[in-house]
Amino acid sequence: MHKKDMVSYGDYQRTAEWILSHTKHQPKVAIICGSGLGLLADGLQNPDSFPYSDIPGFPESTVPGHAGRLVFGELKGKTCVCMQGRFHMYEGHPLCKVTFPVRVFKLLGVETLIVTNAAGSLADSYNTGDIMIIRDHINIPGFSSISPLCGPNDERFGPRFPAMSSAYDKDLYRLALEICKSLGISHFVREGVYCMVGGPNFETIAEARLLHKLGVDAVGMSTAPEVLVANHCGMRVFGLSLITNRVVKDYEDKEAVNHEGVLGVSNMRSQTLQMLVTELVGLMDVNNNNSSE
Numbered sequence: 665m666h667k668k669d670m671v672s673y674g675d676y677q678r679t680a681e682w683i684l685s686h687t688k689h690q691p692k693v694a695i696i697c698g699s700g701l702g703l704l705a706d707g708l709q710n711p712d713s714f715p716y717s718d719i720p721g722f723p724e725s726t727v728p729g730h731a732g733r734l735v736f737g738e739l740k741g742k743t744c745v746c747m748q749g750r751f752h753m754y755e756g757h758p759l760c761k762v763t764f765p766v767r768v769f770k771l772l773g774v775e776t777l778i779v780t781n782a783a784g785s786l787a788d789s790y791n792t793g794d795i796m797i798i799r800d801h802i803n804i805p806g807f808s809s810i811s812p813l814c815g816p817n818d819e820r821f822g823p824r825f826p827a828m829s830s831a832y833d834k835d836l837y838r839l840a841l842e843i844c845k846s847l848g849i850s851h852f853v854r855e856g857v858y859c860m861v862g863g864p865n866f867e868t869i870a871e872a873r874l875l876h877k878l879g880v881d882a883v884g885m886s887t888a889p890e891v892l893v894a895n896h897c898g899m900r901v902f903g904l905s906l907i908t909n910r911v912v913k914d915y916e917d918k919e920a921v922n923h924e925g926v927l928g929v930s931n932m933r934s935q936t937l938q939m940l941v942t943e944l945v946g947l948m949d950v951n952n953n954n955s956s957e
């Protein structure tokens with residue numbers, strides 16, 4: 665690992681201090697919006713919004729559908745911070761930069777991370793527009809030590825060898841399923857395994873077939889690094905994938921995925937996702953939390 669690709673504890677602290685000097689909000693919940701899902705941030709009450717370019721240490725957001733803003737505010741009375749746009753490895757960011765905000769959130773006092781993403785489906789029973797609650801993930805870059813946790817371990821954040829067998833919080837998972845029932849959306853809500861690939865290309869047919877055989881339900885190019893870093897520093901995590909396309913597994917199939925199509929489906933379903941996340945934040949237990957106090 666090159667030195668320039670490393671981030672020190674002081675770097676996270678500096679960014680956290682900058683944020684604390686610019687907003688009164690003290691979030692307990694952080695939400696990362698996937699491609700085209702930035703609407704999630706629009707429901708925040710009393711918002712304070714900062715372009716990433718104004719925040720010391722934050723990388724630049726370069727992908728269409730990722731506005732590049734950090735928004736603080738309240739959802740159902742709970743103080744949240746929302747990343748309107750995330751960073752991806754394929755943009756050229758080292759993973760410590762991709763996950764930089766998660767550790768900053770930890771220093772701000774965040775205890776729960778909600779990750780969302782756009783993903784292609786491999787499971788034959790899934791339809792475009794389905795919402796998948798992430799039960800677990802497979803981190804393909806991690807298999808070859810491409811991980812935000814590689815390099816010297818900082819014990820102030822967490823242990824050298826973190827367990828990942830409960831990466832996604834079971835209570836939040838169950839609560840989300842109940843909320844889906846009460847919202848009447850269970851017929852398009854699934855539970856499954858997300859797989860991160862590096863991207864930026866979409867999958868070949870052979871890769872798609874391999875992932876299918878591995879038991880992957882949905883594939884995307886994000887999320888696993890953020891979830892790793894959040895688990896490492898003791899946050900609980902909840903994740904949602906919006907199924908924006910079917911991953912082609914058949915050589916005769918002429919359908920080809922593209923990012924514009926992904927964004928189209930995200931936009932179509934983002935209001936439903938917003939409803940689900942809002943209810944979840946409203947009903948989850950947090951030690952919070954009123955920023956005006």
Ligand SMILES: O=P(O)(O)O[C@H]1O[C@H](CO)[C@@H](O)[C@H]1O
Nearest residue numbers: 698699781782884885886926
């Ligand atoms: O994972 P998010 O950021 O939602 O974006 C997904 O959508 C993009 C491809 O269309 C890729 O970046 C993929 O990871």
Ligand code: HPA
Nearest residue numbers: 782783784883884885911
């Ligand atoms: O089919 C896909 N593959 C990888 N990443 C994605 N992000 C949205 N759809 C996809």
